[in-house]
Amino acid sequence: MGQDVVLRCYLSPRQDARSLEVRWIRDNISETVHHYRNGQDLYGEQMGAYAGRTELVRDGLSAGSLDLRITRLRPSDDGRYICIVKDADAYDKATVDLEMSATGTDPHLSLGGYEARGVWVLCRSAGWYPLPQLLWRDARGQHLPSVSQTHSQDQEGLFEIEGAVIVTGSVEGPLSCVVRSSRLQQERESSLHISAPFFHNAQPWMVALALVLVLLAVSIGLGVYLFRKQEKKAAELAWRKCLLPQNTVKITLDPHTAHPLLVVSKDHRSVRRESKSQQVHNSQDRFKYWCCVLGHEEFEEGRHCWEVEVEVEGELENESCWAVGVTRASVNKKEKNYPKNGIWALMYQQGQLMPLTSRIHLPLSPVPTRIWVCLDCTQQQVSFINADNGVEIYTFTAASFNGDSIRPWFLLETEGTQLCLKDSTPQTLSPALRGSCDSPATPASPLLGPAGAAQE
Incomplete structure (x- = not known):
């Protein structure tokens, strides 16, 4: 970097x-x-x-x-x-x-609390690319299992990783946190020695008192950081709980916008990328260069969600290329260059999922095949959620809709890839997405299938 x-x-x-x-x-x-x-x-x-x-x-x-x-x-x-x-x-x-790479900071170790006659130890390091590994080792070089591990990306695309381990009196000598780059084969390491009074040899009240004194010196900044992070996660969870399934909508495909290499079924529930162009009417609403198709529906206000299900035939999955998201209704369908202005979408390409505009690879394994697209016209925000476990994949915040209406947008760039629209029910949602909201549940949206690649 x-x-x-x-x-x-x-x-x-x-x-x-x-x-x-x-x-x-x-x-x-x-x-x-x-x-x-x-x-x-x-x-x-x-x-x-x-x-x-x-x-x-x-x-x-x-x-x-x-x-x-x-x-x-x-x-x-x-x-x-x-x-x-x-x-x-x-x-x-x-x-x-x-292949880009960046080596981050030395790991920062801190004490995080007392539990079950053991001490929580936190390790954090920032400034890495791609996403590094975080490992714990004792004095003998033996690996210790993490009890938790999270990561995030800053505006430049650099990763920050954080992990925690519970250390008991059976761990002798210094404890080491190692953050390693798999691409560079480089690592950074920091160590911490925890003395015996913190473990079972001390009375619980003495352990608690000692931890309070130590944590008082190191936890103020960390506490503010974790509080803000938890507050953000709580807000996002509240958004998802009240958004799904109460705000789901049924999406159908608009064949008048489909590229000639795309075949939309009569019921507008599926579309397939073919090898030969179809004989279609050449209208101003149809994409000319890129294998895109829009949804019939247009949204100007409120919150709306629909589910996208991706299916790829045979052994083409790692070579397939597809994208799902939303676009301004005024998107230029005759533009020769890739139509990304005014589009907020996730793209799958070369086995990686990434935001369409930034092309930062999202470290997901496996890549989800069922995705909720959540549009908030009021907040001008577009979120993508893994429908299998309810975990947020990526969010475009402060998207500039410029007063334009918004339509669902799909891209299929690989021959033989098919996108299917299916009805889903609220019962199919992950328990993490169910929750109590004021409005009654409505039928869930169709499931959208995969996409493929078109060459000019």
Whole structure:
């Protein structure tokens, strides 16, 4: 993170590339990272995240070198890049995988309480990418099981990880917390020695008194941090409990918006990505370049939820690409570049789930196949919840709807992938999502199925 990198690409056999058109894009989608044509750099289509951070290395163009330099690397730069070169008669491309990494801070150890003649020890470290491992070791190098472990990401995409362990008097010598990066094979370690009076040799009231004195010095800042974190989680849980299933809606697909490679069933309950374009009416409402389809329904106020169920045929799951979310009703359906402005969605690609706009991989294993999409027009917020366990996956906060109505949005980019709409009932919800709210339960929304990939 923060360093510069040069992505290598060259012509074979070597030839002068100064008169060619060169375009570097992200993944399999036409999100332009850098564009060069006829000796000039063109920035009109460049992604905002790369503004002022890219350049084509001109020194090697005459020898067929198409290298791209990216400066001040960020976690969001992690992923696959495609180098495309063409002239009037030829076209070809090559891929480069860029793996980002960042080593975080030394683990911070603190005491968290007394329980069952043992002492809670907390360990926290921040500034990592990708998500690291957190391990506990005793003086003999033996691993100790964690009683809890959580993680979060900051605005830059860096991970903070926190774990806890209960230490008893049977643990001899210093206790070590190790945070390790699997990508870099690097780790940071901190140790703590807890003296005998904290364990069973002391009277309980003496242990409690000693812990109070120690915690008084270290827990003020940690207490504020945990309080704010718990307060946020409580608010999110309240939102989910009152949102589901009382605010569920039934979503159907609008075939007039479907890309010609998508086949929508007569009852508008399913859509399938085919290999050949269908004979359809070419209207202004239909997506032209990207395999998208909208829902019939439009929302301007209130809270609304629907469930999306993803199904992928055969062995295509890890190679499939699909996305679900919402968009402004005024989204440009004829835009040649990837339609991301005014869209709030989660995308599955290369075995990873990520927000459509930031492309930060969400560390979920396994990736959920049933997702609740929750739209709050009043708060301008879009949340995605794992329907299997009720855990929040990701939330777009302070989304800018600009007074526009909002419609469900789906993307299928892989041939043979199918999206099915099914009726679900409140009984199928995870117990964590049930809860007592004032309004009576209404029928749950249809289940939405998977998506696939379209090439221009």
